[in-house]
Amino acid sequence: MVSRMIRHDASTLRFARGLSPSLMAIALAAGLASPAFAQTAPATGPITVENATAVQAAPQPQEERLVINRILVRGAQRIDQTTILSYLPIQPGDTVDAAVLDVAVRTLTRTQLFADVQLGVQNGDLIVEIVENPIINQVTFEGNSAIATTKLTEEVTIRPRGIYTRARVQEDVGKIVELYRLSGRISATVTPKLVQLDQNRVDVVFEINEGPETGVRSITFLGNSAFSDNDLREVMVTEQSAWYKLFTSNDNYDPNRLDYDREQLRKFYTNRGYYDFRVLSAISELAPDDSAFGITITVNEGDRYNFGEIDIVTENDRLNPDFLKLLLPIASGQLYESDKIETAVDALTFAAGSAGYAFVEIEPTFRANPETDTVDVTFNVKEGQRVYIDRINIVGNTRTLDNVIRRELTLSEGDAFNRTLLERSRNNLRALGFFKDVTVEEARGSAPDRSVVNVTVEEQPTGELSVGAGFSSVDSFVVNLGITERNFRGRGQNVVARVEWGALRQQVDFRFTEPKFLGRDLRAGFDAFHSRYDLSEFSSYDYRSTGGGLRLSYPLNGYTLLSGRYFLKSDEVIVPNGFCGVNGAGSNALCDQIGSFLNSSAGYTLLVDRRNDPIRPTRGWTGTLRQDLAGIGGDVNYLKTEADVSAYWGITPSWIVSTTASAGYISGWGGDPIRINDRFFKGGNSFRGFETAGLGPRDLTTQDALGGNFYAIGTVQLTVPNFLPEQYGIRTELFVDVGTLGALDDRYTVTDQGVTDPNIVDELRLRASAGVSIHWRSPMGPIRFDLSQIIGSEEYDRTETFRFSTSTQF
DSSP, X not given: OBOOOEEEETTHHHHHHHSOHHHHHHHHHHXXXXXXXXXXXXXXXXXXXXXXXXXXXXXXXXXXXXXXXXXXXXXXXXXXXXXXHHXXXXXXXXXXXXXXXXXXXXXXXXXXXXXXXXXXXXXXXXXXXXXXXXXXXXXXEESOOSSOXXXXXXXXXXXXXXXXXXXXXXXXXXXXXXXXXXXXXXXXXXXXXXXXXXXXXXXXXEEEEOOOOOEEEEEEEESOOSSOHHXXXXXXXXXXXXXXOOSOXXXXXXXXXXXXXXXXXXXXXXTTTOTXXXXXXXXXXXXXXXXXXXXXEEEEOOOOOEEEEEEEEXXXXXXXXXXXXXTOSOOTTSBOOHHHHHHHHHHHXXXXXXXXXXXXXXXXXXXXXXXXXXXXXXXXXXEOOOOEEEEEEEESOSSSOHHXXXXXXXXXXXXXXXXXXXXXXXXXXXXXSOEEEEEXXXXXXXXXXXXXXXXXXXXXXXXXXXXXXXXXXXXXXXXXXXXXXXXXXXXXXXEEEEEEXXXXXXXXXXXXXXXXXXXXXXXXXXXXXXXXXXXXXTSSOEEEEEEEEEEEEEEEETTEEEEEEEEEEEEEEEOOTTSSSSSOOOOHHHHTTOEEEEEEEEEXXXXXXXXXXXXXXXXXXEEEEEEEEEEEEESOOEEEEEEEEXXXXXXXXXXXXXXXXXXXXXXXXXXXXXXXXXXXXXXXXXXXXXXXXXXXXXXXXXXXXXXXXXXXXXXXEEEEOOOSOXXXXXXXXXXXXXXXXXXXXXXXXXXXXXXXXXXXXXXXXXXXXXXXXXXXXXXXXXXXXXXXXXXXOOTTSOBOSEEEEEEEEO
């Protein structure tokens, strides 16, 4: 006598999970009823919706529990019977009822080994009837051309010789569609198909209809007046499609990337005073031919706000609010910047931690005053729950070593939990450029006062092969080849190898940088190079240099960097045969430099950067001081000092005034003169209106530029709107350059008789030029045009009215 079977397959499983516990018990109890009841009830096989409803309508009999004597497995082909029994939560001698059998069916089904599972009881024997899921023979893709088969194979989870399940195949379909969507093919479809083979095997075929590549035809803004469409497009990661953008996917439409762009626009505006800025809508319209999207972003800029009243409220009497106010980087009357709020929170958190209060929460609250266009900010300092970090888990790094990630974290295991430092750690990891995405999440620890930090990273390629070409009115054609690896061997090290070949310069160099030398915040590295300069067009000599050096830099704070260096190189000056000597035309200022000299020098650079934007600053300043001392061994003795400072004032977003002042002086010591390859040469891009090495001391006999020991140059520049369409990417600047160069050693300007050499001119007189510089982001790379008018010069200077230069990478 066979009782009613309990079965779970793809269809009945969904039904069984929908039954209420009471209905399931009634149905199964009917199959396990007494013999008298079993004889009157027809054995109709698996429970269905119809007979389950009929059973529910019948009177509820007393549920019977049966003892299992044996377990018989039927239908097994590939899977050993002992394996099946190991999954079954029933053993001979157990007493079972409807609930136990239901659990057994569900347990076997969840192994994903079986397409169908049925359980039945016959004369004390538990009969397990199964239908095994097929084995995957091979996985193939059809119709794919935009994405390689190898990449699709890496994306899917099913593999040959694996077990086929419909759920896993459907999951892989979603992954393939998402991969195509991220590559810019929104309309791609994937249809899975099975090819039945013998021995319960199947081939899985993913039929792919890639559809057209969906680019971004245009990005248009509505409601913006303070910033142009072109300015806002530069903020976004999404780019407009263009024929020359061959190696980027940012010009393909991605709705997730567009959500990120909305946040970037918000940060851009709120960092420039627009507290009330909102992105009202971002509408994407697909062209009729499905080729590209047109994106229209509507914004509400609002008014420009300044900081109003700044207040600090603290629950801790030992934290003096007046003292904490002195640490804030903001003050009433300053332009509102959202980033300064985060900086202020960091400063208060650090101050509280330094005072011994690591468990504080800083919560800023805002109150806008539209009448005065000010925002009042109150920083609420509260005692937080004392929680410590139990452990830090690093997940997702297959190439980057754990210690490279951990050294960027500002928290360690055992430290007090601090959300500000945790977010700073995430930013540090993102700034490395090694990872496509970084998430830092908190989880419950081993105790209420313990927390686990999970750092999940998604790695991205860090190696680059660059081929460049350029042409300018002076340098002629230049080509370069470079290999860069920013995460060498997963250790975070930077390796650069480059070869450059041009009319004026040929150079080979190799650089290695360790960003965390000795595990500290020290950036160390070494250089090796060989270069040759053909300066015969400007001065009658060639210059060759071979050597190497060591570098070490340390950030003093968030905006100041101190760098040290040591270089050892062999410099060689070569002049044409017969140029020097009794009948030669060359002067001592050049001929004394012939030969090879060993240069051993050490120096430092102090950099301060207080600009609001490192790419296109509108306010702030930056300054640099550099000094190098040669003579630590070697054949050359000098002290070289250079300094420059730049300041920026944004009148409007389109009108920006910038000023730059730079100066340098080199002097020999120990009776050593300054050689021509160590002197300063100015002109060209460093002093517009003059040719390269076009101003300063000169040998009138040979017209050779001799360089100078001192220079001072000042520049005033005004960025102005040019009324050209923004999509052309053209920026126009008006400039005035003023400066001087000279001060050769007396041994080169004074004859043996003690009089000034009439053939050597060296006059520290001011030169000046004015003109227009045009910067164009062309399809083939940035191009710069300089149109200059000389205001003041010497008759022996070499001037020019036009210069252009360009470079590109492809």
